[in-house]
Amino acid sequence: MSTAAAPRIEQFLAFYNGLSGQNMQTLPQLYHADVSFIDPVHELHGRNALTEYFAHAYARLQCCEFTALQQMEQEDQGFISWLMQFSHPAIGKGKTIVVNGCSVLRWQDGLIIYHRDYYDLSEMVYQHLPVIGWLTDKVKQRMANGQ
Numbered sequence: 001m002s003t004a005a006a007p008r009i010e011q012f013l014a015f016y017n018g019l020s021g022q023n024m025q026t027l028p029q030l031y032h033a034d035v036s037f038i039d040p041v042h043e044l045h046g047r048n049a050l051t052e053y054f055a056h057a058y059a060r061l062q063c064c065e066f067t068a069l070q071q072m073e074q075e076d077q078g079f080i081s082w083l084m085q086f087s088h089p090a091i092g093k094g095k096t097i098v099v100n101g102c103s104v105l106r107w108q109d110g111l112i113i114y115h116r117d118y119y120d121l122s123e124m125v126y127q128h129l130p131v132i133g134w135l136t137d138k139v140k141q142r143m144a145n146g147q
Contacts, residue, residue: 008107009071009080016066021058027051032111039117062087062094069100078105084119 015030027047037044037053044050058064064086071080081102087094101119105112 007073008105009068009073009078012078012080012103012105012112013066013068013082016064019054019058019064021055021061024051024055024058027054030112031115032108032113035111035113035115037115040119040121060089062089063096076107078107079103080105 012030015026019026027050031047031050033047034045035047035050037050042053044053064084067083067085069081069083072078079102081100084099084101085096086099087096091097099119101117104114104116104118106114
């Protein structure tokens with residue numbers, strides 16, 4: 001895989017690194033009106049639903065930055081693996097959290113029509129919550145020990 005970002009992947013990464021609660025109106029520059037967006041928490045259809053989701057998700061987000069690890073773009077499909085660093089006052093007492101993930105993308109008419117994110121929800125949220133984090137760690141330890 002290439003380490004040099006393809007043009008649309010570069011645009012995608014720049015968009016997310018500039019996204020905030022104050023610029024949701026920029027989504028039409030990247031996303032098709034009929035976009036399907038899927039992540040471990042949601043499955044959304046349509047740019048309006050995606051805008052609402054992002055407006056809620058970014059409302060209290062203190063910072064969020066994506067670093068590209070690997071990417072590939074061929075015709076109207078693309079893939080990017082990324083490292084996300086973010087902080088949110090409701091997760092981990094606002095400390096910086098690092099999550100590895102990837103996005104699968106498809107374009108139509110120059111806009112993203114399909115966006116699916118893969119990441120470990122435990123790495124992002126659960127392990128940073130007091131009781132659930134402790135339980136998640138215990139389950140991981142048991143699985144690692146073959147129990």
